[in-house]
Each structure stands twice: as C-alpha cells, then as structure tokens.
Amino acid sequence: MGDIRQVPVTELPDDFTDQVDRVLLDVRERDEWAAGHVRGALHIPLGEVPARIDEIDLDADLLVMCHSSGRSMRLLQYLDQMGFEGSCVRGGILAWIENGKPVEAGGLG
Structure with a gap:
C-alpha cells in the first residue's frame, strides 16, 4: 500500500461539483453517505464498484474517499x-x- 498516492484533505477543494478533470469517489455505505458527504462527490459503495465501474471516469484524476482510508486503499489496489x-x-x-471542511447530509448517493 506504500506506493499508492495519498492526498491530504487540505489540498482538495471543498466542493467537487464543478471539477471537470477530477472525480472524488466516495466508497462508503449508503447510511454513511447520508450522514455526511462532500458536495459533488460520486457515491458508489465499495462492494458495488466492480458492477458499476463504467460510472467512474477512469481517465480523470481519481480521488477515493471512505471513512478513514482502509476501503479506499483496497479499491485503489484493485484498480x-x-x-x-x-x-x-x-x-x-x-x-x-x-x-x-463542509459536508452535506442526506441523499441516497
């Protein structure tokens, strides 16, 4: 896992709505997403990623977020x-x- 790049939240915009070349992929479960998420993030729970991989722009600068980094690292190893x-x-x-940094609550993701 040492070779996977990690980006501190302080280097990221507060809102990904207008990010054209970057995708913030949130791989937490639906209840976690509803409790609070980054505006403009793409939500696909980790277990659904293989079936929904076509929804992710893999040519963009992909940033993966979960609760504390464990699931993100697993997904990045898979990718x-x-x-x-x-x-x-x-x-x-x-x-x-x-x-x-700001979070939005609610929504199904």
Missing part, C-alpha cells in the same frame, strides 16, 4: 491491478471533518 491509477484521500471523511 491498480486493472491498470488504473488513483489517489487516496488521506484520513477519509474523518480527516475532512476534522479539518473543518
């Missing part, structure tokens, strides 16, 4: 085996909130 690259949002939504 690496398929020949795709991405970065882990270091510390996940916990770090996002700890750094005072």
Whole structure:
C-alpha cells in the first residue's frame, strides 16, 4: 500500500461539483453517505464498484474517499491491478471533518 498516492484533505477543494478533470469517489455505505458527504462527490459503495465501474471516469484524476482510508486503499489496489491509477484521500471523511471542511447530509448517493 506504500506506493499508492495519498492526498491530504487540505489540498482538495471543498466542493467537487464543478471539477471537470477530477472525480472524488466516495466508497462508503449508503447510511454513511447520508450522514455526511462532500458536495459533488460520486457515491458508489465499495462492494458495488466492480458492477458499476463504467460510472467512474477512469481517465480523470481519481480521488477515493471512505471513512478513514482502509476501503479506499483496497479499491485503489484493485484498480491498480486493472491498470488504473488513483489517489487516496488521506484520513477519509474523518480527516475532512476534522479539518473543518463542509459536508452535506442526506441523499441516497
């Protein structure tokens, strides 16, 4: 896992709605998403990613977020085996909130 790039939340915009070349993929479960998520993020629970891989723009700068980084790293290892690259949002939504970055609640994702 040491070779997967990790990006601190402080280097990311608060809102991904207008990000053209970047995708923030949130792989947490639906209840976690509903409790709070980053505006403009793409939500696909980790277990659904293989079946929904076509929904992810793998040519974009892919940033993966979960609760604290574990699931993100697992997904990035999986994508690496398929020949795709991405970065882990270091510390996940916990770090996002700890750094005072905004979250939206609700929604099915």
